Amino acid sequence: MRIATWNVNSVRARLESLLAWLEIRSPDVVCLQETKCLDERFPREELEGLGYQVAHHGQRAYNGVAILSRRSLEDVVRGIGDERFDSEARVIGAQIEDFLVLSVYAVNGVEVGHDRFDHKLRWFRALRDFLALRYPMNEKVVLCGDLNVTIDDRDVWDPQRWRERILCSTPEREALEGILALGFKDALRKFRQEGGVYTWWDYRLRGFERGWGLRIDHMLLSAPAFDACTGFEVDVEAREGKKPSDHAPVVATFGDPG
DNA sequence: ATGGTCGCGGAGCGA
Numbered sequence: 001m002r003i004a005t006w007n008v009n010s011v012r013a014r015l016e017s018l019l020a021w022l023e024i025r026s027p028d029v030v031c032l033q034e035t036k037c038l039d040e041r042f043p044r045e046e047l048e049g050l051g052y053q054v055a056h057h058g059q060r061a062y063n064g065v066a067i068l069s070r071r072s073l074e075d076v077v078r079g080i081g082d083e084r085f086d087s088e089a090r091v092i093g094a095q096i097e098d099f100l101v102l103s104v105y106a107v108n109g110v111e112v113g114h115d116r117f118d119h120k121l122r123w124f125r126a127l128r129d130f131l132a133l134r135y136p137m138n139e140k141v142v143l144c145g146d147l148n149v150t151i152d153d154r155d156v157w158d159p160q161r162w163r164e165r166i167l168c169s170t171p172e173r174e175a176l177e178g179i180l181a182l183g184f185k186d187a188l189r190k191f192r193q194e195g196g197v198y199t200w201w202d203y204r205l206r207g208f209e210r211g212w213g214l215r216i217d218h219m220l221l222s223a224p225a226f227d228a229c230t231g232f233e234v235d236v237e238a239r240e241g242k243k244p245s246d247h248a249p250v251v252a253t254f255g256d257p258g
Numbered sequence: 259a260t261g262g263t264c265g266c267g268g269a270g271c272g273a
Contacts, residue, residue, distance in 0.1 A: 009273085010265055034273090036266065061266050062273095108273055116272095148273095202273090204262040246264075246273085 035064030154195030
């Protein structure tokens, strides 16, 4: 079983690249973020044509999350059951065989001290409460997505430059730590301890060409999922081509590496 | 400190 997560920055703008990537990599499950469209504009038929069942939770122009699965997709949950936050489409979950999969797009927060920064911290607390209520950690829980936070300075190309700035600040890292404290572990760190693994590069700074990256897309695993995880990679090549997303896909393998 | 590039939707907002 291979599970991927990818912030595509508009599923419609990225459809050609996404379809080509799915054909080459053929993951069993794909969590998408920033689909940026209503459900009726989601390219369902094209994805079903590649053998995927589709669950989408979208809105007009912003946000939007989806789960694609070549295996049976059941018990779809949209939102976190908190009306303070569910006007923005940021969370979708589903059961896929013995995995509980979540596709999450965290609040960005703009900058430290901004109104949206405080909103981001409150949103993380609400997400934590939702997970604590609905996701038994003795199951194989796979929380995927653009969490818009670096876990520590190994996830930052220039920690001095990014010190206490958005995506890297102590309050954000503590908010993410609140999720991890439920019992999740960072899939990457089962395999690699060194820094320099990034998933996002700013379009504006021409960050990819300069190696100016951050790791803000994560796969957080419950202990049973962590134990079952046999591989992890960031597909940096997908950030290279023409008209790329600003994020690279992350792919984890569970069970037989094949 | 500032600006830079995308995508949506058709001006300005969000990232």
